[in-house]
Structures are given as structure tokens and as C-alpha cells.
Amino acid sequence: xxxxxxxxxxxxxxxxxxxxxxxxxxxxxxxxxxxGAVSQRACVYSGARVVLNPVKDAYHLVHGPIGCASxxxxxxxxxxxxxxxxxxxxxxxxxxxxxxxxxEAKLEIVIEELMEKEQYKPEVIFIYSTCVVGVIGDDLKAxxxxxxxxxxxxxxxxxxxxxxxxxxxxxxxxxxALLNLMSDFKAESNRVDSNKKAADRKNKIKEISDRSEDYTxxxxxxxxxxxxxxxxxxxxxxxxxxxxDFKNKKIKEQVEKGKYRKxxxxxxxxxxAAEGWIIENYLNEVGIELVARFTGxxxxxxxxxxxxxxxxxxxxxxxxKYLAKRMQQEFGIPFxxxxxxxxxxxxxxxxxxxxxxxxxxxxxKVEKLIARRLPDTEAKLKIYKNYLAGKKAAxxxxxxxxxxxxxxxxxxxxIKTVMVGTQNGKESDYEELKELTDSGTIILxxxxxxxxxxxxxxxxxxxxxxxxxxxxxxxxxxxxxxDHNHERKHPLVGFEGVVNxxxxxxxxxxxxxxxxxxSGIDE
Amino acid sequence: MQDLVPEEYKERNSLVINPVKTCQPIGAMxxxxxxxxxxxxxxxxxxxxSYHRMHLTKHFREPVVASSSSFTEGASVFxxxxxxxxxxxxxxxxxxPEVVAINTTCLSExxxxxxxxxxxxxxxxxxxxxxxxxxPSYVGxxxxxxxxxxxxxxxxxxxxxxxxxxxxxxxxxxGFVDPGDIREIKRILEAMDIDYIxxxxxxxxxxxxxxxxxxxxxxxxxxxxxxNDTGNSQATIALGEFASSDPxxxxxxxxxxxxxxxxxxxxxxxxxxxLMQLMKLTGKEVPAEIxxxxxxxxxxxxxxxxxxxxKKVAIYGDPDIVISLTEFVLSLGMRPAHVLTGTPDNKFEKxxxxxxxxxxxxxxxxxxxxxxxxxxxxKNDPVDLMLGNSYGKLVAKQEDIPLVRVGFxxxxxxxxxxxPTVGYKGAMLxxxxxxxxxxxxRDRDTDIQLTEFVL
Numbered sequence: 001x002x003x004x005x006x007x008x009x010x011x012x013x014x015x016x017x018x019x020x021x022x023x024x025x026x027x028x029x030x031x032x033x034x035x036g037a038v039s040q041r042a043c044v045y046s047g048a049r050v051v052l053n054p055v056k057d058a059y060h061l062v063h064g065p066i067g068c069a070s071x072x073x074x075x076x077x078x079x080x081x082x083x084x085x086x087x088x089x090x091x092x093x094x095x096x097x098x099x100x101x102x103x104e105a106k107l108e109i110v111i112e113e114l115m116e117k118e119q120y121k122p123e124v125i126f127i128y129s130t131c132v133v134g135v136i137g138d139d140l141k142a143x144x145x146x147x148x149x150x151x152x153x154x155x156x157x158x159x160x161x162x163x164x165x166x167x168x169x170x171x172x173x174x175x176x177a178l179l180n181l182m183s184d185f186k187a188e189s190n191r192v193d194s195n196k197k198a199a200d201r202k203n204k205i206k207e208i209s210d211r212s213e214d215y216t217x218x219x220x221x222x223x224x225x226x227x228x229x230x231x232x233x234x235x236x237x238x239x240x241x242x243x244x245d246f247k248n249k250k251i252k253e254q255v256e257k258g259k260y261r262k263x264x265x266x267x268x269x270x271x272x273a274a275e276g277w278i279i280e281n282y283l284n285e286v287g288i289e290l291v292a293r294f295t296g297x298x299x300x301x302x303x304x305x306x307x308x309x310x311x312x313x314x315x316x317x318x319x320x321k322y323l324a325k326r327m328q329q330e331f332g333i334p335f336x337x338x339x340x341x342x343x344x345x346x347x348x349x350x351x352x353x354x355x356x357x358x359x360x361x362x363x364x365k366v367e368k369l370i371a372r373r374l375p376d377t378e379a380k381l382k383i384y385k386n387y388l389a390g391k392k393a394a395x396x397x398x399x400x401x402x403x404x405x406x407x408x409x410x411x412x413x414x415i416k417t418v419m420v421g422t423q424n425g426k427e428s429d430y431e432e433l434k435e436l437t438d439s440g441t442i443i444l445x446x447x448x449x450x451x452x453x454x455x456x457x458x459x460x461x462x463x464x465x466x467x468x469x470x471x472x473x474x475x476x477x478x479x480x481x482x483d484h485n486h487e488r489k490h491p492l493v494g495f496e497g498v499v500n501x502x503x504x505x506x507x508x509x510x511x512x513x514x515x516x517x518x519s520g521i522d523e
Numbered sequence: 524m525q526d527l528v529p530e531e532y533k534e535r536n537s538l539v540i541n542p543v544k545t546c547q548p549i550g551a552m553x554x555x556x557x558x559x560x561x562x563x564x565x566x567x568x569x570x571x572x573s574y575h576r577m578h579l580t581k582h583f584r585e586p587v588v589a590s591s592s593s594f595t596e597g598a599s600v601f602x603x604x605x606x607x608x609x610x611x612x613x614x615x616x617x618x619x620p621e622v623v624a625i626n627t628t629c630l631s632e633x634x635x636x637x638x639x640x641x642x643x644x645x646x647x648x649x650x651x652x653x654x655x656x657x658x659p660s661y662v663g664x665x666x667x668x669x670x671x672x673x674x675x676x677x678x679x680x681x682x683x684x685x686x687x688x689x690x691x692x693x694x695x696x697x698g699f700v701d702p703g704d705i706r707e708i709k710r711i712l713e714a715m716d717i718d719y720i721x722x723x724x725x726x727x728x729x730x731x732x733x734x735x736x737x738x739x740x741x742x743x744x745x746x747x748x749x750x751n752d753t754g755n756s757q758a759t760i761a762l763g764e765f766a767s768s769d770p771x772x773x774x775x776x777x778x779x780x781x782x783x784x785x786x787x788x789x790x791x792x793x794x795x796x797x798l799m800q801l802m803k804l805t806g807k808e809v810p811a812e813i814x815x816x817x818x819x820x821x822x823x824x825x826x827x828x829x830x831x832x833x834k835k836v837a838i839y840g841d842p843d844i845v846i847s848l849t850e851f852v853l854s855l856g857m858r859p860a861h862v863l864t865g866t867p868d869n870k871f872e873k874x875x876x877x878x879x880x881x882x883x884x885x886x887x888x889x890x891x892x893x894x895x896x897x898x899x900x901x902k903n904d905p906v907d908l909m910l911g912n913s914y915g916k917l918v919a920k921q922e923d924i925p926l927v928r929v930g931f932x933x934x935x936x937x938x939x940x941x942x943p944t945v946g947y948k949g950a951m952l953x954x955x956x957x958x959x960x961x962x963x964x965r966d967r968d969t970d971i972q973l974t975e976f977v978l
Contacts, residue, residue, distance in 0.1 A: 033569050033593045036610030038562075038618065043570020065629050065660035066539065066865075067546025071574035073914070087917075088527055088895070093539040094661045099633055110538040117533040131568055132629040132661065135599055163568035163594040163630060225905075449588055450618065453737050469577050472586040478735035517735050 013037075016446060021439035028445065038448040040396075040469055041423050043162035045130050046072065047170020050486065051319050052126060052158060052177055053086055054078035054270050054295040055303065059114060059122040061090040063107055063140065064130030068162075069093075076486045078271045078296050085122065090114070094132065103138045111147045111155070124154045124300050126177055134161025156180050167398075168318065168424055175323035178294065179330065181303050260289035262357045265309045267324055267335070268316030271296025273491040279315075279340050282350060282494060286365035288357070294320055307331040313338045313353060315493075318399040318424055340493035341405035343377065343412065377495045381413070384502035389414030391509055394461035396421045396452055396470060397484050400429030406465060406484065407436045413502060418459035421447045449473050463509050478517045480508035532899040540895035541914065543839055544865030546660035547668025549575040550699065550766075551626035552589055554672035557723020559744030560621030562614060563589040566607055566638065567628025571660075582932040583702075583729040583940050588739055590614055594630055603636045608645060615648050620740060622747065625655040626672060632659035652747050654679045664866040666765050666841050669699045673723060673770040676750050683754035683778040690755040692718040693804060694780065696770055698763030698787050698843050699931065700945065702730040702743075707943035708762075708788075711798070715807045720749045720756060730941050754778035758804050762797070762945075763787045763843030764874070765866065787843045788945045789953070790851025791820060816947040823951060824855065827958055832856035834961065835884075835904075839863045839897055839911040840930035842871045842890070844944075848910055848929060850878055851950065855957075857908075858884050861900045867891035894918060908961060925960040929953070 015028035033039035045064075049072045053060055056078075062069040069091035080086070092110045094103050107127070115121060125147070127140055140157035147155045160173045208230060215223050264283070269276045276296035283290055292298055292306035312324045312335040324335035336356055338349035347370055354366040393415050397403050400422045407417045417437055421444035422429065433443055442455045449470070456464060456479060464474040467485035474481040482505055484492070490500045548565055552575045555563035565572035572591035579587040590613075592598070592606040607625075614623055625638055638655040647653055656675035658668040673696060684690075695712070697705050705726040712719045727743025753759075759774050761767035761784045771782035783804070788797040794817075798809050835858045838848050842864045849859050859882075862875050871890040879886055887900050898918045901909075909919050909926040913934040919926035933939045943949035962978055 033591070034609075034613060035593045035606040036564075036590050036613030036617075037593065038588050038590045039569050039593065040573060041569050042573045043568050046570050046573070065546050066542050066544060066664070067549070067571070067574070067660045069539070070542050070545035071578055073541070085527060089539075089541050091539045091542060092537065093542070094629075096659070096661050099629070099659075099661050106537050109536070113535050113538040117535060130629075131570075131594075131599075132633050135630060135633045162570045163599050164596050449586065450739065469573075469580050469587070472580050472584055473737060476586055476731070476733060476737040478733065517733060 013451075017442065017444040017451070020434055020437050020441045020443060033446055037446075038450070039446060040448070040467070041446060042167050043131070044165050044167065044170040044173065045128060045160040045162045047167035047319075048128060048158050048160035048174040048177075049170070050076055050270070051171050051174035052128075052295060054080075055124075055126070055178075055298050055300065056080045056086045057083035057122070057299050058124040058126055059085055059090055060126050060128065061092065061110065061114070062128045062130065063092045063103060063133050063138070064094055064128075065132060066091055066093045068128075068130045076270055077273060077489065079274050079277070080271075080297050081277075082297075082299065099132060099136060102136055103133055104143050107138065107140070107143050108146070111143070111151075115147075115151045115153070121151075122153060124156065124181065126156050126158055128158045129161050131162035134164060154181065154184070166424065171319040172322050174295075175320065175326065178303060178323060179326055181300065182306055182327075182331075184304065259287060260284070261287040261359055261362060262311070263289045263291050263309045264311040264313060264353070264357075265292045265294065265306050265327075265333075266290055267294040267312050267314045268318075268320035269293060269296050269493075270316075270486075272486065273489055275340075275491045275493040275497070278491055278494050278496055282369060283353075285369055286350070286354065287359075287362050288353070294323060307333070309333060311336065311353070311356060313349075315339060315401075316399055317401050339401060339405055341402065341497065342409045343381070343495070343498045345405055345408065346494050346498070347374075373495045377499060380499045381502055384499075384506050385413055387506045387510055388502065391415045391462040391505075392418045392460055394419040394452070394456045394459065394464045394479075395484075396423075396447055396464065396466045398423045398467065400425035400433075402484055404429065404432055404436065407433065409498065409501060411436070413505070415505075417441055418461055419444070419452075419455045421445060421452075453477065463505065478514055480505075480511065480514065482508055528895060528898045528902065530899065530902045532896065532903070535896075539893050541893050541898075542865055543863065543892065543894055543897075543912075543914070544664035544666075544841075545578070546629075546665060547658035547663055547671065548626045548628050548660060549578060550665035550668030550670070551624070551656050551658045551672035552576075552587075553579060553665075553699065553725070554669045554676075554723045555589075555622075555624030555626070556587070556728055557725040557744055558622050558624060558676070558750070559742075559746045560740045561624050561744065562618055562620035562622070562740075564591070564610065564614065564623050564625045565589060565628060566592045566603060566610075566625050566636065567630045568594040571628050571630075578932060579729075581934045584937065585729045585731065586737065587729075588618075590618065592631070599630065599634060602634055603631050604641050607636070607638070607641050611645060611653070615651065618739065621650070622652045622654065624672065624675075625653065626658045626668070627656070628658070629660035632657065652680070663868075664841075666699055666843070666866050669766050670769045673767065674773050676722060677753065677770050677773045677777065680747065680750040681754040681774055681778060682751045688755065689757055690718075690752055692720050692752070692756045693801070694753050694756045694759035694771070694774065695719050695721045696759065696761045696763075696767035697721060697724075698761075698766040699841060700762075700787065700844075701940040701943075702726040702728070703940055703942045704945045704949065706730075707946045707949055711813060711946055712801070714810050714813055715798075715801060715805070717801060717805050717807055720753055721745065722750060722753070754780060756780055758783060760785060760797075760800060760804075764846075764870065765842040765868065767843075786850065787847045788949075789844065789847035790854060790950050791817070791824075791947070792850055792854055793847050794946050794950065813947070816951075820947045820950050820954075823954055827954070828856060830958055830961055833858060834908060835860045835906040837861040837863075837897060837901055837906045837909045837911075837924075839865075839892075839894070839909075839915060842866050842868065844930045845911075846871070846874055846878075849875055851953070852910070853878060858882070858886075860884065860886050860904055860906050861897055862886065862888045863892040863897050863900075864890050865893060898922075908957065910957075925964045927953075927956045927960050929956075 069089045073089035098106045144155040158177045291309040292302040314324045327333045339345040350366045354363045419442040463480040465482045471481045552563040569591040576587045592610045598606045656672040702725045722745035724745045731741045758781045759771040761771035768784040774780045786793040788794040875888045912930045
């Protein structure tokens with residue numbers, strides 16, 4: 001069995017890798033992967049899907065063969081406080097016939113089935129285009145326009161043919177779709193629609209609760225079962241609305257009481273493991289109302305109202321800076337790049353927002369919040385530092401902003417970053433990483449597993465921070481793993497997040513399992 | 524979820540909501556991983572390859588490595604020949620696999636790349652092998668993709684001795700099953716002292732031990748000489764009509780090796796049939812050890828049959844496993860009420876229909892269905908148990924039905940890929956899961972005063 005010649009990096013790959021201290025000049029990045037590479041990268045469609053999918057009360061229809069919908073079904077753990085339409089997977093399931101004769105006809109039928117056969121009419125349908133749709137040249141815009149006229153809903157095409165660029169292009173396509181949605185925020189018809197929807201729902205509930213059941217021949221248990229089923233159904237109709245009502249009422253009360261002094265939007269947060277809610281809580285506490293979240297736990301209504309905000313704050317710049325820039329152009333809303341990943345960054349971000357809004361009460365409240373939360377957080381971090389200082393970490397994540405914040409946090413915890421790479425970083429990101437790391441740290445763009453393996457071994461990493469595909473690799477090498485991807489189950493933002501990060505790192509790095517690998521047989 | 528699913532079922536012909544299938548290339552990739560030293564290669568844009576690797580990694584919790592032609596807009600206009608040639612050059616230079624198994628995608632198929640002719644014109648390095656399968660995502664499902672890649676192994680690699688001398692071996696195609704199943708099938712063959720060529724073989728590839736070393740090409744997998752030799756075997760046993768029978772027939776066409784298609788050997792009856800076929804073809808006896816396992820299994824069912832009898836079940840997933848599970852639960856006295864696969868093929872409906880011949884209860888059977896439809900069926904006709912992959916968990920949770928995870932993919936439980944579902948041992952493990960799920964449920968629903976230690 002020969003082992004792969006992984007340490008002989010491809011000549012073409014050499015420009016994508018550098019060692020801090022050794023190389024002069026810049027890293028090569030933001031390029032297509034090489035043909036034949038075992039790349040970790042995804043496609044344009046995937047970029048659009050992860051950014052747009054958390055819009056909770058839209059129907060997300062994937063126009064393409066079934067795979068594109070299957071692999072991205074509920075791929076992101078975005079939490080919702082209301083509707084959960086986005087957690088279902090809708091596909092046109094294109095077949096050979098559709099490829100030959102064009103997929104537009106099927107798309108029309110699918111929209112018809114969605115609108116006429118299903119019980120809940122969506123207000124907005126996003127149609128994602130995929131590789132094959134781009135090649136056969138379906139005119140999504142024409143189909144969308146026709147459907148809008150026929151059903152009176154918004155049908156928004158997302159130009160995300162997989163091959164037509166990198167994942168970043170997909171982020172842009174999603175941002176365009178969001179802008180498209182915002183462009184009609186004044187339209188009156190929406191209000192009429194949602195009123196009608198509420199009335200429909202109310203009628204349905206009434207109809208079900210009024211319906212008398214036929215219990216003939218049933219025993220008590222069966223009768224209870226029928227009743228329970230009915231109750232469950234009514235509950236299910238009510239829950240989504242009840243939560244929205246509660247939230248809206250709360251916000252309204254607080255605005256009236258003068259609790260909220262400013263209105264802003266949060267961009268580039270996907271409410272993974274409730275991260276968006278954590279940030280929202282801080283903002284609310286200091287007197288800021290969040291109009292819309294892009295896109296974790298966002299509703300169509302919120303997004304349409306987004307242009308009424310006076311500031312956009314951008315958490316994940318890689319995916320959403322584009323939207324921030326466009327909103328500045330279109331609606332004159334300024335934006336701030338912030339980050340709630342890491343303690344110092346969280347504090348800086350809160351202060352930055354308050355300063356920008358130039359409101360003394362908010363500035364004071366931010367200091368009060370920090371004074372209240374900081375000592376406790378620092379005390380907890382001190383405990384974990386005992387377990388983590390001196391460990392070595394390798395980082396390979398999608399977005400550069402995550403990598404940057406991780407290196408900073410590791411520095412704080414006394415963990416040395418020996419390797420850091422991203423899938424989608426830009427040149428300026430790599431410059432910043434160079435600044436933050438020690439001499440000898442490997443910095444790389446769009447790495448493949450062999451490269452990760454070689455550098456992790458060479459540098460003696462104790463833990464790999466990455467996504468799902470890298471987890472199995474790290475474990476195989478007997479190295480701990482920390483999930484910093486869509487699938488993470490623990491929030492990593494704010495005061496809660498930094499403690500979680502330390503806790504999770506301790507949990508994996510100091511797990512007894514790594515000792516079990518070589519003990520036993522060898523000893 | 525809950526807001527969305529109305530009780531009333533209206534027929535849909537085009538829209539798919541919550542699929543029970545995925546596309547061909549991932550099946551081809553899984554099959555290719557069962558060849559020793561192989562690097563699966565996806566000829567399309569890089570997203571596909573990433574998704575397939577991610578999905579397989581989630582099910583097996585093992586590293587899955589595959590390369591991609593990384594199509595750009597240029598390739599989509601001018602064809603993917605240049606990309607594939609560059610890819611192959613890079614693959615052999617860096618990853619140095621013994622075999623590259625290329626699958627196409629919807630993109631490369633639509634552009635019309637002719638992989639066969641590109642490979643023919645390519646200077647394959649000494650001692651290396653390239654195979655390729657056509658797997659457009661808009662045809663069939665991941666199961667047909669698996670079948671097509673296995674077919675490619677036969678078509679492009681099987682040979683026949685000039686003297687037509689048999690190697691006295693049996694070919695065995697296990698189907699789209701876990702490494703744990705393959706190990707069990709091999710154990711049975713070895714216990715019966717049967718010489719075999721099993722392919723594709725993902726054991727020791729996707730269930731490797733952790734020893735601190737990462738090996739990109741683990742020790743498992745069928746070898747190229749073994750695949751060459753399949754043309755000299757006595758017969759081919761194809762387990763699973765949908766995943767395995769096509770390649771077996773291909774071998775008959777090519778080298779006149781007789782194919783025998785059997786059900787995936789899940790449950791007593793299907794395992795009996797498998798063993799009987801082995802005896803018939805080889806003249807070998809079933810050893811006492813395996814016979815004892817059968818007896819134990821029957822004993823377990825006798826001890827527990829009251830738990831199962833009359834209970835209603837919904838079964839969904841890939842056709843071969845769903846068919847065998849349906850037969851198994853029928854043999855336990857359970858009532859399959861809803862049987863559904865996402866893979867579009869009317870044969871499925873016919874086969875299950877025949878099994879249900881004696882059923883005196885209402886039931887639904889469909890091929891090419893989705894989980895939304897299953898959910899509606901269950902709302903109208905509730906069941907006591909669901910059998911299927913992880914994607915049914917939201918239905919199970921909402922309708923408050925215990926779910927036993929069987930099939931692919933299982934994304935939220937572990938160990939499944941190491942232990943068998945096939946054979947008598949596999950049936951015991953399955954029974955333990957089903958019985959456990961039903962009794963856990965019963966304990967949960969029983970008042971504490973009425974809760975007993977002995978059940």
C-alpha cells in the first residue's frame with residue numbers, strides 16, 4: 001500500500017500556501033479550485049442556499065435534479081421562533097425528459113401544485129437555479145413573472161447555477177434576492193395578503209373545533225385519540241402565529257414605553273444554535289430594536305421592513321457585506337462590520353454600535369451590560385485556560401472572519417495556532433491572519449485533506465477546528481476536533497459563546513479517548 | 524413542518540416535498556469506495572463532490588475522499604475534456620490512487636461529454652486503472668447510481684480465461700448496504716467454506732479502526748485482479764433487485780456467468796433463501812454454527828411475538844431494504860400500513876403488492892413518493908412504529924411515533940454502519956431495536972403504578 005504523495009504539494013498549489021516568516025509577497029486565493037483537487041469547497045448554489053434558506057416563512061424551491069435539494073435539506077441549524085416552512089425541502093426533481101425539452105414547463109406545474117394543492121399559501125417563493133438549469137437555459141424570470149401574475153405572490157428567482165463561480169457568488173445571488181424582496185416593502189397588497197391569511201387560519205381553526213366527530217363504535221381510548229389529534233392540529237395552526245403575535249406585541253409595548261431608542265438590522269447571522277437571539281438580547285437590553293435579521297429567524301415581513309432601520313451591523317462579512325453595501329446605495333443605510341465571536345470583539349462591537357448611534361443612554365447601557373457580564377465570563381475563562389494553555393490548534397474553516405476571530409480567541413486562551421486556512425478568504429483576510437499569528441504558522445487557501453493531514457502532523461496539532469468533512473479526518477489521526485460550521489450545536493457568540501468555545505475545546509482536547517488509542521496493546 | 528402538512532392528500536405529480544431519495548452520483552461514489560485503492564472522481568462542478576463527501580461522512584462518520592473536475596463556466600460551454608484531463612494528471616501526481624472511478628453529473632451529461640472517448644485518448648499511467656460510469660442526476664436515484672458504477676466495474680474490468688476454466692468462486696454483489704452487513708455476508712460465506720469475489724466491498728474502507736494514522740486508501744476493497752476474475756466465476760448472486768441485479772445481468776451478457784437475484788437478506792425468510800441458494804450453487808452445507816443462529820432467532824421471536832403482532836408499521840427508504848423489511852415485519856405478525864420508496868420504479872410496487880397478498884387491512888404502497896406524502900398517510904391512518912432513515916424523525920416526533928432507524932442515511936445515531944442488518948444475527952439486532960422502541964414507548968405511556976419490571 002503506497003501512501004499518497006501528499007507532502008509533494010502540487011506545483012500549482014504552492015502559491016496557495018505560505019509559512020509566516022518564510023514567504024514574502026502574498027498568498028493566492030479567491031480562485032476556482034484546481035481540476036482534480038479533493039477540494040472542500042461547495043458551489044454557487046450552496047452559497048445561495050445557506051444564506052437565503054433561513055428566511056423562515058418563504059418556500060424555498062430548488063429547480064434541478066433531486067440531489068441539490070436532498071443534500072441541502074435542513075443543512076443549517078437555524079432556529080426559528082415562528083413559521084418553519086424553510087425546514088421542508090421543495091424540489092422540481094427534474095428528470096431526463098425535462099432536460100431534453102426544458103424545465104420551464106415542470107417548474108410551472110410545480111408552482112401550480114404548490115399554490116393550488118397545498119393548504120398554506122406562501123407569500124414568497126424563492127426559486128433556486130442549479131447547474132443543469134443554467135446549461136439548458138430555463139428562463140426563471142419569465143416563469144416567476146407569470147406565476148406572480150397568476151397567484152398574486154412574490155416569486156423570486158435566485159441565480160445560483162452551481163458551476164458559474166465560487167460559493168461567494170452564491171452569497172451575492174442570495175443578497176440580490178433579498179434586495180428584490182425589500183424593493184417592495186411599501187406595497188400595500190402584502191398587508192392585505194397577510195390579513196387574509198390570518199382570517200383563513202382563524203376560519204380553519206373554527207371549522208375544525210366546531211366539527212362534531214362521529215364516535216360510534218369507539219371505546220374511550222379511541223375517542224381520546226381522535227380528540228387529541230384534533231387538538232394537536234389546532235395547536236399546530238396556532239403556534240406559529242401565537243409566537244409571532246407575542247413577539248410583535250412585546251416589541252410594540254417596549255417601543256411605546258420608550259425602551260427602544262434606535263432601530264437597526266443584523267446582517268450575516270444565521271441564528272445557529274440561537275446565536276442571533278443572543279445578540280438580539282444584548283441589543284434589546286441596551287435599547288436597540290432589531291428590525292430584521294439577515295437571515296437567521298427572519299420573516300418576510302421583517303425583511304420588507306428592513307429599509308426603515310438606521311444602521312446595518314454585519315457579522316459575517318464574507319456573505320453579507322455585499323448586501324450592506326447595496327443597502328447603503330439603495331436606502332442610504334450605513335453599515336458597521338462587527339463580530340460577536342470572541343470576548344474582546346464582542347465588547348468592541350457593542351461599544352462601536354453604541355458610539356455610532358451616538359446616543360448617550362445606549363452608550364451608558366452598553367457599559368452597564370459589560371460591567372454586569374464581564375467579571376463572570378472572565379472568571380469562567382480563567383478556569384478553562386488552566387486546561388488549554390500551551391495546546392496547539394489547526395484551523396480550517398469556510399469564512400475568513402471565523403478564522404480571524406478564532407486565532408484571536410486562541411491567543412487569549414494561550415492556545416497556539418499552528419495552521420490556519422479558509423475556503424473563501426480574500427487577500428486582505430490573509431494579511432490580517434499573518435499579523436495575528438506567530439512565525440512558523442502555516443497559512444493556506446482552499447486546502448485538501450492531504451495538506452491538512454501533513455501540516456497537522458508536522459506541527460503537532462492537538463485540535464482541528466473545521467467542518468463536518470474534516471471531523472472524521474482529525475479523529476482518524478487521533479486529534480481532537482471542534483465544530484465551527486453550520487452543524488454546530490453550541491452558540492459561539494458573545495459572553496455565552498466565549499465560554500462555550502473554551503468548554504467545548506476542553507471537552508474534546510482533554511477527552512480520555514485520545515489516550516486510549518495507543519495504550520492497552522502497546523503498553 | 525407542522526404548519527405545512529394538511530391531512531387531506533391531493534395527488535402531486537411534479538412537486539417533491541421532503542425527498543426519500545437523492546441523486547445518482549453519490550451512489551456511484553459509494554460503490555467506487557468499495558474498490559481497493561480507488562479515488563472516486565466526480566466529473567462536474569465542485570459542489571456536487573463536496574455534498575456527496577459530506578453526506579457519506581455524516582452517515583459513516585469516516586473520512587470520505589473524492590476529487591472533482593471543478594467545472595467553471597468555460598467548461599460548461601466548451602465541454603469538460605480539458606478539465607478531466609487536467610484532473611487526471613493532478614490526481615495521479617498528488618493523490619496517487621491505484622484506481623480512479625469517474626462518475627458523471629447532470630452538468631457533464633447535459634453538456635454531452637463522452638467520458639469513454641476522453642479516457643481512451645488518455646495516457647493512463649502504468650499499473651493504474653480508470654473506470655467510468657454514466658450517472659446523470661436526473662435519472663433514477665442514488666440506488667441506480669450505485670448499480671451503474673457496479674455495472675461499470677463489470678463492463679470495463681471483468682475478463683474471461685481463454686480456456687473458459689472456472690475459478691470455482693461465487694460472485695457476490697451485496698447491494699447498497701453498510702460495511703457491517705458486508706462483514707456478516709462474508710462471515711456466512713466463510714463459515715460455509717465458499718470461495719467468493721464480493722464487490723463492491725466497503726468493509727475496512729468505511730469502518731476502519733482508529734490507530735492515530737490516517738490512510739487515504741485503507742486496506743479494504745475489492746482489488747482489480749479480483750474484478751478481472753469475475754468473468755470466470757461459477758455464478759453471481761445479486762442481493763437486492765434494484766441495487767445489484769443489473770450488474771449481475773451485465774456479467775451474464777458479457778461472459779455468460781449466471782445471475783441469481785435475491786432479496787437483500789434481512790429477516791428469516793430472505794436469509795433462508797440466501798443460504799439455500801448458496802447451498803444449491805456450491806453444494807456446500809450450512810454449518811451448525813449458522814443453523815444454531817437461526818434457531819436462536821426463532822426462539823427470540825417466539826418469546827416476543829406478542830409485542831409485535833397486529834402492530835401497524837410505516838416503512839420508507841431505499842427499495843431493496845424496504846422490500847426486505849416489509850417481508851420481515853410481516854413474518855412477525857406486524858401490519859405494514861404504509862410502504863414507500865423515493866426511487867421511481869414500478870417494479871417496487873408490484874413486489875410489495877405480492878407480499879401483501881394476504882393482508883386484510885388497508886395499506887398504501889408507492890414508488891417515487893416523498894416524506895410529505897408519508898406524513899399525510901400517517902395522519903390519516905396512524906401507525907405504531909416507523910422504520911426508515913433519519914429524515915423521518917420530524918414526522919415521528921410530530922405524530923409521536925417511535926422510529927427505528929434502518930437504511931441510508933442515518934445522520935443522528937451511531938454504530939449502525941458497524942453492525943449487520945442482514946443475516947440471522949442482523950435480524951436479532953433489528954428485533955432488539957424494534958422491541959426496544961415499542962417497549963420504551965409502552966413504559967413511557969404507562970402510569971407509574973402500573974409499570975412492571977417484567978415485560
